[in-house]
Amino acid sequence: MTDGVKKFLYVNRKAPYGTIYALESLEVVLIGAAFDLDVSLAFLDDGVFQLVKSQDTKEIGVKNFSPTFRALGDYEVTKLYVEKESLAERGLTAEDLQEITYEDEDDDYAEKPSLIFVSRAEMADVMGDQDVVLSF
Amino acid sequence: MATLHTVNKSPFATQALLSCLGHAKAGDTVLMIEDGVYGGASGTGLAEAVAGLGGAVTLAVLEPDMKARGIAASRLMDGVKTVDYAGFVELAASHDRTQAWL
Numbered sequence: 210m211t212d213g214v215k216k217f218l219y220v221n222r223k224a225p226y227g228t229i230y231a232l233e234s235l236e237v238v239l240i241g242a243a244f245d246l247d248v249s250l251a252f253l254d255d256g257v258f259q260l261v262k263s264q265d266t267k268e269i270g271v272k273n274f275s276p277t278f279r280a281l282g283d284y285e286v287t288k289l290y291v292e293k294e295s296l297a298e299r300g301l302t303a304e305d306l307q308e309i310t311y312e313d314e315d316d317d318y319a320e321k322p323s324l325i326f327v328s329r330a331e332m333a334d335v336m337g338d339q340d341v342v343l344s345f
Numbered sequence: 346m347a348t349l350h351t352v353n354k355s356p357f358a359t360q361a362l363l364s365c366l367g368h369a370k371a372g373d374t375v376l377m378i379e380d381g382v383y384g385g386a387s388g389t390g391l392a393e394a395v396a397g398l399g400g401a402v403t404l405a406v407l408e409p410d411m412k413a414r415g416i417a418a419s420r421l422m423d424g425v426k427t428v429d430y431a432g433f434v435e436l437a438a439s440h441d442r443t444q445a446w447l
Contacts, residue, residue, distance in 0.1 A: 220444070222361075222364065222446075222447070223447075230447070253364065253368075254360060254364050329367055329368065332368060333367075333368040333369070333370055334370075336348065336368060336444060337346060337348055337370050337373075338346075339442060340442065341442065342348075342442055342443070342444040342445075344444060344445040344446065344447050345447070
């Protein structure tokens with residue numbers, strides 16, 4: 210455990226619309242953004258499906274919350290770890306995901322990518338480096 | 346900086362246990378609870394995934410959940426230990442964080 214700002218990791222392992230987990234996770238992330246926390250998000254297993262681009266939910270009558278991920282940068286949530294093995298197992302590549310960026314206020318508001326692609330071993334390291342892990 | 350991982354779903358219904366085992370680090374503990382206890386039984390095809398950990402990760406099942414489902418301690422895979430509710434609390438307290446694999 211570190212002193213000072215706590216490191217929080219939100220772990221997303223569920224596809225977006227079959228259950229309420231994915232939307233609830235995003236809601237909690239946005240609520241948590243009001244507090245002084247070092248926030249990261251992890252996307253692995255079916256959780257990577259949440260980030261796929263061109264989602265269109267009009268005909269299933271639920272809100273398409275995927276554009277909300279692009280707003281996270283405004284809440285200083287800028288580290289979205291995506292597991293490469295989980296993508297590959299599902300026939301996906303980085304090009305299948307929507308582009309998510311943030312403006313780095315320490316670098317003249319340069320636009321930088323929020324998605325960080327990591328191996329399974331690197332994801333395990335990210336998980337092992339947290340104060341609190343919240344699973345969805 | 347060790348993590349206590351909890352898994353509460355049968356490994357025959359979801360990938361949670363396999364994914365957990367794939368992310369556990371040396372010194373971590375994986376505790377199988379509720380329907381997760383089915384993952385502790387021997388002769389299920391999970392032995393390979395468990396053997397891949399090389400003993401670096403401690404595996405445990407929650408005894409009340411195991412008993413409720415009629416799984417005898419003798420049916421557990423080698424190296425899988427049992428803990429009672431107090432043991433669960435001990436594990437939570439002795440690790441740096443707890444991560445639930447839902």
